Amino acid sequence: MAVKGNLRDFSVTQLLNLINLARKTGTLTVEGPNEAAWVSFQAGKLIYAQLGNEDGTLVGILVRTGRITAKQAQVIKSHAGDKSDKELGLLLINAGYLTQQDILAGIRQYIIDIVYRLFTWVDGFFRFDNDVLPPDDRIVMRLDLENIIIEGARRMREWEQLQEELPNLDMALDFIERPGANIRDVNLNVEEWKVVSYINPKNSIRQIMKANKMNELEIRRIVYALIQAGLVEVVRPPGMPLPPQARQVPAVDKRQQSSLVNRLIDRIRSL
Amino acid sequence: MQTVKMVVTGPFAAGKTSFIRSVSEIDVVSTERKISTEAERIKETTTVAMDFGRITVDDDLVLYLFGTPGQKRFDFMWEILSEGMLGFIVTVDSTRPETFREAKGILQTFRAYAPTPYVVAANKQDMEAAWTVEDLRIALKLDPAVKMLPCVASDRESVKKVLLELLYSILEDMEKK
Structure with missing residues (x-):
């Protein structure tokens, strides 16, 4: 039976710990606030991740991590035909456009960034499907989870602090x-x-x-x-409505308001 | 009979209950409970819903003072308490810098609820470890226009000064409009 639940009850940190300690193989699906993520593991190692509708192909990853430009990506795609990511990677290396290191570092960065983003999700449905792995043509990594969990937990604390400082992004x-x-x-x-x-x-x-x-x-x-x-x-941006509860001094005319406050002042002085 | 209210807010153990007790003509209707978490056990009890004090002005006018619960998990009460307030006072424990950031957050939250005048009371100024009002102003990043007042919440005269300054601000605010 798949491990499933809500991040409210079982956090991303706890999930990754479980996958690491139990050396699980399979794919974790997390439905976040606005998008979903799929993260795959083999024997407790992080091997692949994909976020929402993002282009998770090799070309998409290389653009996203700044290894190639969008224009170069277009050219590569038009010449790639139906080549798999692995074949395309070899082609780029053999043609001298990128080194193996460039490609692996780009994929590593992409995968880890997605996982770090998951740490900021505090609510959402998750499910772990045993033995479900990414398509064969994808280039996968084998990344230890311990350091990712430590760094993710640190970022989560930072996230919580920043959320406290800046609770409303609509300001x-x-x-x-x-x-x-x-x-x-x-x-x-x-x-x-x-x-x-x-x-x-x-x-x-x-x-x-x-x-x-x-x-x-x-x-x-x-x-x-x-x-x-x-x-x-x-x-507060112009036009942003005040909370409905926000009411000021009882709606009376200005002279009455001043008189009321002056009476309060006299009374407090006499205490 | 007309009633008006002011809200006394601030972080946990900032002195809100003492502040209200110092000037209320009735025994403060307090909702204090024993503290359940170790982390917050710097005093024996804390306010869980609100404190409630009263000052009768004359036959037609009564001022109510509402103290907000300090522990964060009761912050759902803040919005309810802020409804219709004339102004508010943010109390800060001048001896506990670890609470300054929270005080700033509470201040911003109340400003968002209602753009009414407010003052900041730098409480426990009689204690040796108290930060000066000037240092506190910088730590809280307060606008120079906001009044920050030295205060000892257990001292009636000190509390009166804070309330009067808030009332002066309310009056100035009315005259500007």
Whole structure:
């Protein structure tokens, strides 16, 4: 019978531990908040992963991990015909476009990134199907799970902390005006500049994330750093409705409101 | 009879219950329970639903003070308590820097519930280990326009000053509109 349940009750860390200790062979399917992931194992080693509708073929992985450009991928695909990933990999190596190391490092990075992303999923159905493995033509790895679990747990803690700091990605950002401070004088990396270029009270953090093709962890990390550095602040985007509970002073006219507050002031003074 | 309310919030063990007790004319209706988790056992009891104090202004007006539960697992109460509040006070234990980040988070949460005026009370300023108000302002990344006031929650005069400053802010806010 397949191991199945919900991540609420049995976390990704616990699942990977189980697979590692029991040296399981098969594929773990996890249905996350917006997409599903498939992660395959052989005798407790991580061998393959695929996320949602992402192109999990060798060419797709090489583009995603920056080994080749999208244009090069198009050319390769048009010449590849119906070659399997293994055949295509050999072709790229023999033609001198990439080394074996490049290809293996790209696949490794892709697989591990998917698994790390799973650590941020705290709710979702999972199922482990014994002996179900990826298609034969895929290039698989044999990666030890121990280090991945340790790093994943660390990222999970970071994720929890970032979620606490930035609970709502539908809020917007604005620059903090400080005398003498100039964003141009701050050393930012390329990713941070990409985010900064979209900062505007009209753009929600989620919109900035999508415009930069980032995931929630990446955008939260950058925004958190910018907030910590005192460069930006979280603001409510225009038109964002207030929670229905948000009501202010009883709706009476201004003079009555002032009179009410002045009575309170007099009373507190006299205590 | 008109009633208005203010909310006293802040992290666990920041002094919210003491704050309300210092000025309430009735015995504070408290929902304290013995603490069940070791991690939070820095005091014997904690508020699990709300504290409730009252100040009668005159025959027609009563001010209620509501204290929020400090432990995070009771934060579902916050939104309910914030409904219709005149303003709110965030109490911070000046001697426990490990709670500052949580205080900042609570402040932002309440700001999101209702854009009413608020002040921050830097509690336990009578203790040697207390951070200064200036240092606390930096640690909490408070806007210079937000009032941060030294406070000793068990001292009525100190609590009165905090309440008055909040009322002055509410008045200023009304005049701006």
